[in-house]
Amino acid sequence: MKNKEFGSDFHYFYDENSVLNLGSLFQDQNLEYFFSGRVALYNLLQFGQKKYKWHKVGFPSYYCHEVVDFCKNLPLEVEYYNYNPFDEDEEVEWEDESGSVFINVDFFGIKKLDCSFLRKTEVIEDLTHNLESLSRSSANYCFGSLRKQLPLAVGGVIWSRHGDFAVNLEDNRFSNQIALKKLTAMYLKSEYLEGRFSHKDSFRTLYLEAEELFGDLQTNTALPKIVQAQLKGLVPRKLIEKTRLNINYGRKLLELSKNIVCLSAENGTEMGFAFLCGDYTIREKFRTYLISHNIFPAVLWPNQISERDIEIQHRVLFVHVDFRYNQKDIYFIVDVINKFIKHV
Incomplete structure (x- = not known):
């Protein structure tokens, strides 16, 4: 007997007809893959700090603050600009200067700020909730988590308009262990939904244990090979x-x-x-x-x-x-x- 429920974490998903990879979503192929969206942003900010002397980064006040915390050990000043996507648009207060970075979030695929008022600041778009919009972005750099819209254990991506972003990262034992834990949870959930596994608490525990480790800097790695293989099984x-x-x-x-x-x-x-x-x-x-x-x-x-x-x-x-x-x-x-x- 199948167990019917809706929402929560993705279960394991494989498309036998898959012939494409994530790059097929975008017109440009200037993509780099990482363990998570926060790792992607961390590496992008580190790159910009070294190459372009970025010294300050601004995040919307309404945001996933775990992402901000992950980046706080970088030699950048972190500021919040007062903004949430549910209020009527108000003028955003931000000092527009060279060397500053402004994170513009596409909230739930519903609302994103018009940043045309920024002339000197580097605007980076967070497209976690709207990956397909990347080809329409006017920013020089975009990043996002892959696992909010796609059934992947882990994953993050960076796109650079001019192909000037590159970093040499490998995966490691720690990041692979988290990916395996998430994949195990996803597989067990798929078995549960099909009625072949009855211990729901088992995969829920695995999901939670894995999520708690996403904030560890040991996850500062490339996309684990096991998830690269998982990605190839999707369209x-x-x-x-x-x-x-x-x-x-x-x-x-x-x-x-x-x-x-x-x-x-x-x-x-x-x-x-x-x-x-x-x-x-x-x-x-x-x-x-x-x-x-x-x-x-x-x-x-x-x-x-x-x-x-x-x-x-x-x-x-x-x-x-x-x-x-x-x-x-x-x-x-x-x-x-x-x-x-x-x-x-």
Whole structure:
């Protein structure tokens, strides 16, 4: 008997018809692969500090702060600019000067700042939530994690417009062990979903143990060879297109609500359903209700710092509707959401 549940970490996925690799997503091939998105950014900042004398890097206040922490031992001044993607656009305060770097995040594939006001600052785009947009980027450098949109154990990437970025990194025992732990968890989850493995706590523990090690600087390595092989078993463009079809189908079924708003992008590039709830109480009731129906949403991101960002963190809920699911699954997910919305 199969176990049906939605969301949370990817299970092991292999496409027998795969003939492409990640590079097929992009028009340019100036790509370098790393253990993770934070490792990719770390190496890009280190490269720029040495070659272009970058001395300061700015991150949006609403962000994954584990990424920022990973880069703090670099000889760069770290600053936050006040910004989250859920408020109406306000003028961003930033000292535009040579040698400074501005991290511009494509939030959930929904919203990204217009940085045309920056003339001297180097803008680096974080495209973790919208990998396919890289070919449309106006930045000289982009980076991202691969494992948010693709079923990979680990992985990060850097793209350079002029092909001027290069670094010689190898993998190591530590990074391979984490990748193997994640791959094991992914395989066991796939077995669980097929009803051939019953110990859910086993793979959940492996996922969590692996995630806790992503912040260790020993992961400053290239993409492990075992994950390079995993990547070759995927057709990323097809997976992302399937996700987009699911999102478009699900949006047509979603009920409107003043207390639970599903954010959208004009060009249909959302990574999933990003909901902004009226307050924390509604968000928690919504989250608990979804979990009771085996739909496991995510909070993106926890551990915010500023008062306003903490408030937003407590109202946001992300629901996966990606390539793992067929139309029947999406109908079920949206039906559960609609039933809750009707009673809020």
